[in-house]
Amino acid sequence: MQPDLLNHAQLAQTSHLFRSRTPLVHCMTNDVVQTFTANVLLAVGASPAMVIDIAEAPQFAALADALLINVGTLTEARRDAMRAAVESASAAGKPWVLDPVAVGALTLRSEFCQALLARGPAAIRGNASEIMALAGESGGGRGVDTTDTAAAALPAARRLAADLATIVAVTGEVDYVTDGPRTVSVAGGSPLMTRVVGTGCALSAVVAAACALPGDRLQNVSGACGLMKRAGGIAAAASAGPGGFVPAFLDALYQEVDA
C-alpha cells in the first residue's frame, strides 16, 4: 500500500489555522530544546508555555489546547508530573502527544512510555528506532540518533497507530504519518536538520499544536510535518552551516503563511 503524497494545499491550510487559532501548547519537554521549541511554536503562530511541577502541570494541562510529553531528560519527578498532566488533559478532552526520545535504550523512560501508551495519545512522533522500540521491535538507536530509516519503521508505525487508534509520525529523510489504514508521506527538508539539536523535538510540539486544530487530524499532522520540511529546505539553501540554519529556519517558518 503506497502512502499518499502530502497535498501542497494542506501546508497553507495548516499554517492558516495555526495563525488564526494560535493553539496554546503546554510543553513538558527536555532541558536541551526548550528555547528552540518555544521559538518554533511562536514562529508558526502557536503559543508555547512550559509548566513542569506536579503542583501546577495538571492545572495548566486542562487550560491549554494541547499537551506535549517529551521524555528527553526525564527525571522521576518529571515523570510523575507528566503522568498527572496527561490524566488532566485527557479528563478535559485535550489532545496530548508523545515524543519517546531514546526509548528502548533506557529503562526509566521505556517503562514510562509503554505505560503512557494506554492513556490514549492523540499522536506519537519519533524517529525510526524510537517507533520500532515503542512497537516492541528493536532495542533503540544510538543515544538520540536513529539507526534505522523511517521507511523501515513504517510497518511498525502502522500497526502501532491501528492498535492504539492514534496517529504515528515516524520522521527521517522522508516522514510518514499514519493512522493505520491511511499513510501520508512528506518529503523535503535537508540533512542539515540533523546537525541542529531539537528539530525533531520541536516538530513534536508543532504536531501537538496541530492536534488542537479542527478538521482531519491525519491531514493536520501531515501539514505540520510538511511546514517543518519546507522551512528546513528553504533554510538549508540559505545557510552556510547549522549555525546560520537556526535563524533562517525560524524566519522561514514565520514567513510560510505567505508561501
Next chain:
Amino acid sequence: MQPDLLNHAQLAQTSHLFRSRTPLVHCMTNDVVQTFTANVLLAVGASPAMVIDIAEAPQFAALADALLINVGTLTEARRDAMRAAVESASAAGKPWVLDPVAVGALTLRSEFCQALLARGPAAIRGNASEIMALAGESGGGRGVDTTDTAAAALPAARRLAADLATIVAVTGEVDYVTDGPRTVSVAGGSPLMTRVVGTGCALSAVVAAACALPGDRLQNVSGACGLMKRAGGIAAAASAGPGGFVPAFLDALYQEVDA
C-alpha cells in the same frame, strides 16, 4: 497624571554604568530562557550567573550584586531555594527583582509570588495581566501571554508600587515604570519581540542589573527598559523574522554604548 517620557540621555547613562560596573546578576529563572537571559546580560555589559540549589543559592545571593527571581518553570524545590536566596540577598543589602510569570492562573506560583511581595523586592517586572493579577485585580492572562494592555494595568502598577515602596515595570507595546508618584513611559520596540521567547524574562534580568547601579532607581530601570526597546527596534528593522531577530538584537544591545 501623565507619565514622563523616558529621557534619551538616560539610555547612554544606563549603558555606560552597565559597562563600567558590570553588575553580577544571580539569575534564578525559568528553563526556557536561561541562555538568552545570560547572553542579553553579557551583551549589555553585565555578568550573569545561574546558581539554583538551596545549598548554594543563598551563599551566592550574598556575593552577587543583584538577584532575579523568575517563576516561569517553578518547582517546589526551586521555590524553597528562591525563598532562601531572597532572604540572603535582603540580609546582605542586595536588591532582588521579581518576574511573576503567569501569576494568577496557577496556584503554586501565585501563592509564592504573593508571599514574596512582603519581602521587599527592589522592582517587579511583568506584563499587564501579571501585574493586575499581582495587585489582585484579575485572574491572569492566557498562559504566559497577556490579555490586557500595559496602559490598562498602570493604575494597578502605581498602587502596587506605592503600597510596597517598590518600582513596578509593566511592559507591553509601551512600557510604564512607576514608583507610585512618578511614572516614566518607554516607547519603541517591535511586535516581533513577542514572537521570540524570553524578551520579557531577559528584560527582568536587565532590570535586576539596573537595580544594582548607583543613582535614581526609577531612572535606571527606565533606562534598562529603554535600552531593550531601542535594540528591539533596531533588530526588527534589520530582520526578516524572529530567527534573525535574536542575533541582531544581541548585537544591537552590544553596540548600544556607542549609540
Next chain:
Amino acid sequence: MQPDLLNHAQLAQTSHLFRSRTPLVHCMTNDVVQTFTANVLLAVGASPAMVIDIAEAPQFAALADALLINVGTLTEARRDAMRAAVESASAAGKPWVLDPVAVGALTLRSEFCQALLARGPAAIRGNASEIMALAGESGGGRGVDTTDTAAAALPAARRLAADLATIVAVTGEVDYVTDGPRTVSVAGGSPLMTRVVGTGCALSAVVAAACALPGDRLQNVSGACGLMKRAGGIAAAASAGPGGFVPAFLDALYQEVDA
C-alpha cells in the same frame, strides 16, 4: 619550561577523527548551556546526548563514548546522579571530563569537585580561577568569571595534572593543555567569546569527545582547544557582536574539516 605551540596539523587530524568516529558524548551539564553544547558537538561531528536522572545516567554512561560532568547549575539530585554516572563510566572504561564551573566560591560544588578528583578524570577543563581553586591555591573567581590569567594558573595546572595523572586544560586568552611534564599552548580566538555564554562549557564537551579518540590524548585535547579557538577567530571577524557570533561560530566549526 616553555610550552610547545599547537601543531597546526593536529587541527585537521582532530577534526577528521571527530567526523569519522562521531563520538557519542553523554553530557551532564548546566541548564544554561545545554542547547549550545549540543549544537557545538553536532557541528564538530560528534553526537550529544543529555541523560540526567540517577535511574538512567549510569546506564547511559556505560553506553556512551565519553562523559562530561559540568557543575554549573548543580543540585543535590544531579550530584548524586553524576557520581553514579562517573562510577559507571569508569567501570566501563569510558573517559570522563570535569568542568568545575565556579568551584571555590560555593561549598556544594567545591566539595563535590574535590571528591570527584579521586575518581580519575581523563581531563579537567576550567578557567584560571577554577583550576587554581581546584589545586587549593585560591578562593575562586567572581561568579563564573575568572580573575586570573591562564598563564598564572599554569603551575597549578601542571601540578594538578601530574598529581592526578590527568590532562588539565586551563583556558583563557591563551589556552594551556598539560599532562604535567608536557604542555601545549593554544593561541587564537577572540575576546568576543567571553561575551557569549557557554563557549567554555561547550569546549569542555568537545574535550570529552576528544578523550574518546584514539592516539595521544594530550594532542587530541589540544586539537579540540585549537578547533574552538580557530572557529572563534573566524566567527569574530565575521560578526558585528555576540549575537551574530553564535551562528558564525557554529558554521565555522562545521566547515573546519575543509580548512
